[in-house]
Amino acid sequence: MTNTYWDAETYDRIGTPMRGWAQQVIDDLALDGHETVLDAGCGSGSVTLDLLAKLQRGRIYAVDASAEMIASLTRTLDERGITSVTPLQASLTDFTLPEPVDAVFSNAVFHWIPDDDALFGALFRAARPGARMRAQCGGAGNNAHVLEAVAAVRQRAPFAEHLIDFSDSKTYRTPERAQASLERAGWREVRASLFTAPIPFEREDDATLYIRTILLRDHIARLPEDQRDAYARAVVQETIARHGAPYVADYVRLNIWARRPA
Numbered sequence: 001m002t003n004t005y006w007d008a009e010t011y012d013r014i015g016t017p018m019r020g021w022a023q024q025v026i027d028d029l030a031l032d033g034h035e036t037v038l039d040a041g042c043g044s045g046s047v048t049l050d051l052l053a054k055l056q057r058g059r060i061y062a063v064d065a066s067a068e069m070i071a072s073l074t075r076t077l078d079e080r081g082i083t084s085v086t087p088l089q090a091s092l093t094d095f096t097l098p099e100p101v102d103a104v105f106s107n108a109v110f111h112w113i114p115d116d117d118a119l120f121g122a123l124f125r126a127a128r129p130g131a132r133m134r135a136q137c138g139g140a141g142n143n144a145h146v147l148e149a150v151a152a153v154r155q156r157a158p159f160a161e162h163l164i165d166f167s168d169s170k171t172y173r174t175p176e177r178a179q180a181s182l183e184r185a186g187w188r189e190v191r192a193s194l195f196t197a198p199i200p201f202e203r204e205d206d207a208t209l210y211i212r213t214i215l216l217r218d219h220i221a222r223l224p225e226d227q228r229d230a231y232a233r234a235v236v237q238e239t240i241a242r243h244g245a246p247y248v249a250d251y252v253r254l255n256i257w258a259r260r261p262a
Contacts, residue, residue, distance in 0.1 A: 021136055021197065021253065022047045022107040026054060028257070029134050034058050035102035038126055040092050040135070041065075041109025045073030045085075051105060052085060059084040061101065065091050093118035100128035104135070110254075111138035114171040116181035124185045130262040133187065139194045139254030140174040143215060146249070149238035150216065159231050162222045169218060178256055187258035197251040207236045207247040215249070 026047075031037070034057040042048045042062035052060055062085055064070055070089040077085055088095065093115055104123050113119045123133065154163040173181070175192035182190045201207035212220050212232040220228045236247050 019047055019050070019107075022050065025105065025107055025134050025136050025255075026051055029054075029103055029105060029132065031055060031058070031103065036061070036099065037103045037105055038063065038097065038101040038123070040104055040106035040123060041112070042073060042087070043069050043109075045069075045076055045087075047107050048073065048085060049076070052082070055084070058102075059086070061086050061088060061097050063088045063090050063092060063095055063097075065089065093122050095122060095126070097126050100131070101126055102128060102131050104131065104133040106133075106135035106137065109137055110135060110256075111142065111170050111172055114169055116171075116173075116177070117185065120182050120185035120187065124187060124260060127260045129260055131260045133182075133256065133258040133260075135256040137254050137256075138170065138172050139252045140172050140177075141194070141252040142172045143250055144252075145243050146211070146215065146235060146239050149235050149242060150219070153231065153234045153238050154219070156234070158227060159223065159234075162224070162227075163219060166219065166222055172252070173254060175254065178254060182256070182258050186260065188261050189257070189259040191255075191257040193255050195253050195255065197253055199249040199251060201247045201249065204233070204236055204240075204247065207249075208232045210249065211235050 031054045033055055035055060036058055037051065037055065037060050039048050039051060039060050039062040042064045045062060048060060048062045062073060067089055070087045073085075073087045077087065092109070092113055104127055110119065127133070154160065154166070175194060178192040179190045201210060208229065212228060216232065216235065220232065223231055240247055
């Protein structure tokens with residue numbers, strides 16, 4: 001079962017790279033300000049508000065499976081008196097919007113969802129004819145160095161007994177797989193490509209927090225509380241031992257462009 005719990009406050013503190021990549025995705029949508037947009041996997045909403053800045057006369061449906069993330073976004077909207085964003089807690093493979101959208105936006109989310117047909121089919125059904133999709137997520141080869149370290153650390157005591165039958169649910173697609181899956185769901189004018197974006201962490205504590213909160217959160221959820229920091233730190237240290245200091249999140253990102261036929 002996928003772990004839908006997210007610590008919204010911590011994610012905001014260490015999610016700076018994701019928010020930076022999102023700006024290019026938002027710019028590529030070339031919004032004119034009146035559109036209705038789906039933010040597919042809105043998280044705590046920091047990027048949702050960046051997207052809203054481009055929609056002076058539009059609105060956003062912000063969908064996320066995490067109750068904690070939706071609660072965080074709802075609080076922010078209430079505090080700021082924003083009524084043009086509608087938060088919805090739902091899976092991106094099974095949701096319904098009150099109306100079709102003019103554009104689908106997603107940042108750093110699709111690799112958390114392994115079912116291509118359910119994901120891209122649900123997004124297709126949410127889009128009106130002629131709607132555009134622009135997304136970015138983890139792609140083939142993402143975090144290869146740290147996953148090498150994970151393969152070693154998860155076999156050690158005391159972690160092994162909790163992780164021996166664990167299978168990571170993240171799906172890092174190739175451009176070819178993404179394009180084929182999108183076209184199978186009905187999307188057209190599909191393009192997909194990879195880019196590398198390594199992020200160094202100068203402080204081991206920051207790398208450990210990143211490992212625990214974002215990258216290996218599903219692993220961490222399987223461990224007793226008193227082993228979680230030790231596991232995350234062991235992965236960081238094993239990665240450094242194999243590839244040198246500082247710890248580097250060796251991100252490979254997948255860019256996606258598509259359109260629903262008119």
